[in-house]
Amino acid sequence: MKKALVISAIASSQGKTLLTMALLHHYKTKVRPYKCGPDFIDTQFHEKIAQTPSVNLDGYMMNEKQLKWIFDRYMDKDVAICEGVMGFYDGMDKGSSAYDIAKILNLPSLLILDASGSYITIAAILNGMKSFRDDNTIKAVVLNKVSSKMHFDLVKKHIELECEDVVVVGWIEKNLNTLKSRHLGLDLQDLDSDNLDLITKDVLKYIDMTLLESVMDVDVQKVDKYPFKELVKKDEKCVVVYDKNFSFLYHDNLEYLKEVYDEVVLVDSTKDEIIPKDAHKVIIVGGYVETDESYERVKNSRKFRDSLALHVEAKKELYAECAGLIYLGKKIDDKEMSGILDIEFKLGEKRERLGYYEGLDYDTGKIQKGHAFHYSFITKAPKAKIGLYKTTKKTIKDGGYKKDNIIATYLHTMWRV
Secondary structure, three states: OEEEEEEEOOOOOOOHHHHHHHHHHHHHHHEEEEEEOOOOHHHHHHHHHHOOOOEEEOOOOOOHHHHHHHHHHHOOOOEEEEEOOOOOOOOHHHOOOHHHHHHHHOOOEEEEEEOOOOOHHHHHHHHHHHHHOOOOOEEEEEEEEEOOHHHHHHHHHHHHHHOOOOEEEEEEEOOOHHHOOOOOOOOOOOOOHHHHHHHHHHHHOEEOHHHHHOOOEEOOOOOOOOOOOOOOOEEEEEEEEOOOOEEEOOHHHHHHHHHHEEEEEEEOHHHOOOOOOOOOEEEEOEEOOOOHHHHHHHHOOHHHHHHHHHHHHOOOEEEEEOHHHHHHOOEEOOEEOOOOOOOEEEEOOOOOEEEEEEEEEOOOOOEEEEEEEEOEEEEEOOOOOEEEEEOOOOOEEEEEEEEOOEEEEOOEOOOOO
């Protein structure tokens, strides 16, 4: 019997990442991390702690059978810990909330609830969360920012009076000493093994792991038939540019490429590695090229840039997402890029796009679901050949460019779908 848990809350900044981190470190080599939705940052965080790739579970880009297949495909550990996004029900209008993922996969859910400055109201909130949808999988609660054991016992008593089928498995005290000087989830460079040991010990100190594991048993659902488009094998070499600048890569996208192409090679542009001359296709994933730190690496990757230009001159395939799109352009603000495409960008002061979008190829009319998140926008370009429109507004906006064998877009997509 496998064990699994979806960790969620009523909103962001409630402690999901803190508890996820502690559980991943607690289970160490026995755990597979997952993330609800189209996140790239949390998955890197998960992988750093668990030392195994984190897998995105996205109910907007994938249907139910596909979600079940993906979960089963990577469930090669004893335990699965899946971090939710925002609040438990947020995203259900797109089928991509923690509630949706947990329901489809039949995984037990745990809510971490901020108990600071409250006691009976916590039970009312939990009761509302439970009654909002009868088919939810909420099985357990951890109370966060608890001032004392007496405070915990008081909140726990009222939860048990109001919600008989939910177990309160423990609490996390407020103002943990190990977190006071850290920006958890933003900069992981200082989270070495000793630090993780200390933080995990503090976070799990008052959590009954035996009680928690009693609600984590799952039967992983099998999907007999491959639920995606048929794999077309290619006797070709595919190069993926993947490094500190270009790091936004869904783990399943990489595994998909390995299933399709005869050879997949990772190239690090920040080390000025070159594109192999025998490469048939190059993929540049998303990330950051516009920050001062990343731009220094861009400027110092001349051999990489020249080898990419030669690949394009040979009319070979090139696909780029977000930061890859910007890199192919002439410049963003005053920062010069590769100049392969005659496009210019500006970095805005506020977010340009965040959320699910559909990509429209104007030439073929083909639509693909995806996710976009960026502050930059196109200021100068030939007529865009790729449009993005938000599913709720249907407003077409320039989302990229298509030229010869080059496709470059702001849209992040799952390539297996």
